[in-house]
């Protein structure tokens with residue numbers, strides 16, 4: 191009977207696999223693609239099922255899982271009940287004769303002849319090299335048979351293991367179970383036999399590997415009678431196979447063997463062969479309900495003194511007093527009217543970080559890299575090393591000698607990195623978003639201060655930005671996660687929404703979530719008619735310390751056209767660390 195797509199089936203499948211979903215237009219979005227789980231970056235909402243056509247697709251290029259819902263249902267063992275109950279082949283029920291070939295082979299795997307006899311292992315009459323595993327249900331009826339080629343030659347023989355066609359998949363070892371107390375489920379037959387070898391009465395294994403769960407419906411009434419279940423799957427890529435699905439689908443307590451109790455081995459049989467029966471017993475007794483990976487016991491959370499958190503000082507005393515400096519793990523939003531000096535202030539903070547021996551990464555979507563370098567070189571150089579020449583209009587032009595620039599560059603070489611705006615992925619290569627690059631530079635170059643100038647241009651590096659506000663919110667959310675995960679500071683420059691006399695947090699252009707997700711919000715603006723300063727910095731959000739600097743309490747600052755430095759009035763000129771190594775060059779003596 192052919193299948194007609196129904197929207198309730200899409201919802202039903204989502205429920206069965208425990209997916210987080212939301213409907214948008216005709217699409218049913220899954221928070222994570224069930225196939226790729228969002229990849230290494232855990233990309234969200236890349237997978238959807240069209241509720242009209244039943245077609246599904248994951249938009250991650252490297253996944254590209256797509257097709258019709260009926261295929262999705264097949265892949266995730268979701269029964270679409272095509273209207274007919276599947277009819278399986280009835281097998282002849284004659285007693286199994288246990289043969290020596292099976293006993294000898296299993297002896298090499300640490301399984302005794304008693305266990306071989308109990309589980310009725312044998313070899314085929316037509317080929318003594320094929321081991322036979324008979325699968326009986328609780329009534330003792332043979333339902334399923336699995337074969338294993340004991341002399342399997344890779345690349346020559348077709349299959350190492352296969353099963354009798356059209357038979358009903360059930361668990362191996364049902365008939366041999368003794369009571370409904372504790373059931374131990376393994377992936378492979380030899381693993382459940384290893385468990386039985388260690389004295390456990392209720393040891394079973396799945397019929398068709400870690401991803402096939404058709405057996406669950408066939409064994410449902412039987413398996414749900416057990417008081418609890420221990421999953422002893424294979425230890426693969428840091429995960430225990432079978433565990434997630436069985437924990438999601440079985441109603442009783444499901445414990446899982448702890449990763450550390452595998453002692454670096456892959457499965458129960460490997461543990462038995464290498465470390466003996468006691469190691470298997472300990473693994474089963476120590477099995478536990480896995481802790482939720484995303485929930486912690488508050489009492490075990492490390493207590494920290496927020497005043498002692500690692501930070502980069504701005505060396506502008508009023509700012510450090512109010513926000514404690516640029517505290518690691520924070521996203522700091524820097525806003526202000528166009529052309530008022532946000533980028534200049536940001537690069538000044540880069541100088542401070544470099545002086546405190548912290549590595550930095552800058553994304554400057556508007557300034558060419560050489561332009562950014564020039565600004566920072568001026569700020570680092572300071573008045574003594576900048577030459578002022580009057581031009582034909584009577585204005586001053588400022589330059590730094592090549593020798594000084596060389597010495598400044600040598601000082602920050604290998605510690606300051608800038609995003610290459612001309613970078614394009616090679617043909618066919620996947621586009622890398624800015625957050626991905628940021629994670630890489632943090633890991634590879636030990637970066638502790640990340641500066642993004644600015645949000646709008648950075649969004650161009652984010653692939654799915656057609657819904658701009660959502661994309662911005664996700665982007666800032668990703669930055670916050672990176673800041674916390676790697677204990678770094680992120681400074682994000684963003685434009686204000688509108689020109690008002692006084693800035694407040696709702697004035698950042700774009701999604702309101704931008705300010706929600708930032709830890710500190712500050713705005714920099716020029717001011718006029720003040721004898722002691724020409725700009726001010728307001729602090730309108732300060733998550734850690736709660737202190738603000740707004741209106742007439744805003745921090746007053748001075749700007750030097752010559753050095754591009756921003757500093758508090760009256761503060762002694764700042765000298766940066768490169769000067770400690772300064773070697774005068776004759777034509778470039780400090781002026």
Ligand SMILES: Nc1ncnc2c1ncn2[C@@H]1O[C@H](COP(=O)(O)OP(=O)(O)OP(=O)(O)O)[C@@H](O)[C@H]1O
Pocket residue numbers: 526527528529530531532533534535556716724725748749754756
């Ligand atoms: N008081 C001041 N503070 C900071 N920069 C100033 C000041 N006065 C003039 N400037 C200069 O103004 C120019 C523009 O500054 P900058 O690019 O830092 O502003 P911005 O707010 O980042 O601009 P945009 O909104 O276009 O990104 C720079 O050359 C900067 O050195």
